[in-house]
Amino acid sequence: xxxxxxxxxxxxxxxxxxxxxxxxxxxxxxxxxxxxxxxxxxxxxxxxxxxxxxxxxxxxxxxxxxxxxxxxxxxxxxxxxxxxxxxxxxxxxxxxxxxxxxxxxxxxxxxxxxxxxxxxxxxxxxxxxxxxxxxxxxxxxxxxxxxxxxxxxxxxxxxxxxxxxxxxxxxxxxxxxxxxxxxxxxxxxxxxxxxxxxxxxxxxxxxxxxxxxxxxxxxxxxxxxxxxxxxxxxxxxxxxxxxxxxxxxxxxxxxxxxxxxxxxxxxxxxxxxxxxxxxxxxxxxxxxxxxxxxxxxxxxxxxxxxxxxxxxxxxxxxxxxxxxxxxxxxxxxxxxxxxxxxxxxxxxxxxxxxxxxxxxxxxxxxxxxxxxxxxxxxxxxxxxxxxxxxxxxxxxxxxxxxxxxxxxxxxxxxxxxxxxxxxxxxxxxxxxxxxxxxxxxxxxxxxxxxxxxxxxxxxx
Ligand SMILES: Cc1cc2nc3c(=O)[nH]c(=O)nc-3n(C[C@H](O)[C@H](O)[C@H](O)COP(=O)(O)OP(=O)(O)OC[C@H]3O[C@@H](n4cnc5c(N)ncnc54)[C@H](O)[C@@H]3O)c2cc1C
Numbered sequence: 001x002x003x004x005x006x007x008x009x010x011x012x013x014x015x016x017x018x019x020x021x022x023x024x025x026x027x028x029x030x031x032x033x034x035x036x037x038x039x040x041x042x043x044x045x046x047x048x049x050x051x052x053x054x055x056x057x058x059x060x061x062x063x064x065x066x067x068x069x070x071x072x073x074x075x076x077x078x079x080x081x082x083x084x085x086x087x088x089x090x091x092x093x094x095x096x097x098x099x100x101x102x103x104x105x106x107x108x109x110x111x112x113x114x115x116x117x118x119x120x121x122x123x124x125x126x127x128x129x130x131x132x133x134x135x136x137x138x139x140x141x142x143x144x145x146x147x148x149x150x151x152x153x154x155x156x157x158x159x160x161x162x163x164x165x166x167x168x169x170x171x172x173x174x175x176x177x178x179x180x181x182x183x184x185x186x187x188x189x190x191x192x193x194x195x196x197x198x199x200x201x202x203x204x205x206x207x208x209x210x211x212x213x214x215x216x217x218x219x220x221x222x223x224x225x226x227x228x229x230x231x232x233x234x235x236x237x238x239x240x241x242x243x244x245x246x247x248x249x250x251x252x253x254x255x256x257x258x259x260x261x262x263x264x265x266x267x268x269x270x271x272x273x274x275x276x277x278x279x280x281x282x283x284x285x286x287x288x289x290x291x292x293x294x295x296x297x298x299x300x301x302x303x304x305x306x307x308x309x310x311x312x313x314x315x316x317x318x319x320x321x322x323x324x325x326x327x328x329x330x331x332x333x334x335x336x337x338x339x340x341x342x343x344x345x346x347x348x349x350x351x352x353x354x355x356x357x358x359x360x361x362x363x364x365x366x367x368x369x370x371x372x373x374x375x376x377x378x379x380x381x382x383x384x385x386x387x388x389x390x391x392x393x394x395x396x397x398x399x400x401x402x403x404x405x406x407x408x409x410x411x412x413x414x415x416x417x418x419x420x421x422x423x424x425x426x427x428x429x430x431x432x433x434x435x436x437x438x439x440x441x442x443x444x445x446x447x448x449x450x451x452x453x454x455x456x457x458x459x460x
Pocket of ligand 1: 013016018038059288399401428431435
C-alpha cells in the first residue's frame with residue numbers, strides 16, 4: 001500500500017465504532033490515518049457517561065458476542081472475555097399486572113406463560129433455521145422482503161408470543177415497537193441472540209472505542225477529538241477529487257477521506273458533491289431517549305433487563321408519538337446497569353430507563369421521569385422511588401438507529417461514493433447495530449486500501 005507523504009494521509013471523519021474500525025484496519029495495513037471527531041470523546045452513539053466516578057452508558061445497549069466483525073475487532077484491540085459481563089439469558093417482562101420470566105434456551109422458554117400452544121416448537125424451529133445459516137445468507141435472504149411482524153405471524157406465533165415477548169424485546173432492540181424492520185435483519189439478530197451472549201464491557205460500551213482509539217495510536221495513527229469537519233474540500237477544477245477537509249476554517253490535506261458519521265452529518269458533508277449518495281442517506285430515524293438515574297437503594301436484582309409488556313394503545317406503532325394513536329411517554333425498558341458493571345456497589349445503583357420514540361420528537365424529560373415513577377410504583381409497590389432516585393441525565397438520541405423496513409437495506413450506499421477518493425463507513429451503509437458499524441469499517445478499509453494501492457508512490 002502506498003501511504004507515504006501528507007498527500008496520502010487518510011482522514012476518517014467520525015470516531016464512532018465505524019470510523020475506529022476503518023482506522024484500525026487501515027493503520028494495521030500501514031496507512032497514515034488521522035481520525036477527526038467532533039465530540040470531546042470517542043465512541044459516538046456507544047459512548048459512556050461518568051456519574052460520580054462510575055461508568056453508565058448513555059443508553060441501554062448490549063453487544064452480542066456472536067457479532068463476527070465485532071469479535072474480530074475486540075480481539076485485535078486486546079479486549080478479552082474477562083473484560084465483558086454477560087446479561088442473564090432472556091428477560092423479565094411486566095405487563096402492568098404480572099411478572100413473567102423468559103429464557104432464550106429451549107428449556108427456558110417452556111415456562112413462559114405468554115406462549116401459546118406450539119410457540120415453543122415454533123421458536124425451536126426458528127432457532128434451528130437461523131443457527132444453521134451463515135450471517136450473510138440471513139441478511140440477504142428472501143425474508144428481508146417481509147416486515148418482522150408479518151414474518152412472525154406467517155410462522156404462526158400466537159398473539160401472546162408476539163405481544164409478550166417479540167414486541168417488548170425487539171421493539172427496543174430495533175427501536176421500532178411496530179416490528180416493521182425487515183425479517184432478514186430480524187433473523188440475523190435472532191441468530192446473534194441465540195448463538196452467543198449479550199454482554200457489556202466492564203467499563204461500559206465506551207471502553208470499546210477507547211481501546212480501539214488507543215490501538216490506532218499505537219500503530220502510528222492519530223485520533224483528534226473536538227475537531228468537527230465543516231466540509232470536504234475538493235480541487236478547484238475537479239469536484240470529483242477531495243484534497244482535504246476543513247476544520248475550524250483550516251484545510252487539513254488528505255489523499256482520501258472516509259466519512260463515518262451518522263446519516264444526517266454524512267448527508268451534510270456529501271451534500272452538493274455527491275447528491276445521489278446524499279439522497280440515499282435520506283433515511284427515517286428511530287429515536288431513543290434514556291433517563292439516567294442514581295439510586296440510593298437497589299430497584300431490582302440480577303443481571304437482567306426489565307421489559308414493559310403493557311399493551312400498546314390501538315394503532316400505536318413505531319413512532320408511537322402524537323398522531324400515532326399513543327402518547328410517546330412510555331418507558332420500554334429498564335436496566336439497573338450497575339448490577340453488571342459495579343456489582344459491589346452495595347445498596348447504591350445506576351439505572352437506565354429507555355423510551356423508544358421512533359421518528360416522533362423526543363418526549364419531555366419531566367413527563368418521562370413522572371412515567372418512570374408511576375411504573376416503579378406499579379412494578380415494585382412500596383419501593384420509595386421518589387425518595388431514593390435522582391435523575392442524573394436525560395440523553396436524547398434522535399438518531400439512535402435508522403428504520404430498516406423491507407427494501408431499505410437493499411438501497412443503502414456502500415463504501416464507494418461518486419467522488420473517486422471519498423468513501424463511506426457507518427452503520428448506515430449496512431444495518432443499524434454495533435456489528436453494522438464495525439463491519440462497515442472493515443469493508444471501507446478494504447476499498448480504501450485498494451484505492452491507495454493504485455496510486456503512484458510518493459517518490460514517483
Ligand atoms: C440508545 C441506543 C441503543 C442502542 N442499542 C444497541 C444495541 O443494543 N445493540 C447494537 O448492536 N446496537 C445498538 N445501537 C446502535 C449502535 O450504537 C450504532 O449502530 C453504532 O454505534 C453506530 O456507530 P457508527 O460509528 O456508525 O456511528 P456513530 O456512533 O453515530 O458515530 C459517528 C461519529 O461521527 C461524529 N461526527 C458527526 N459529524 C461529524 C463531523 N462533521 N466531524 C467530525 N465528527 C463528526 C459523531 O460525533 C460520532 O462520534 C444503539 C444505539 C443507541 C443510540
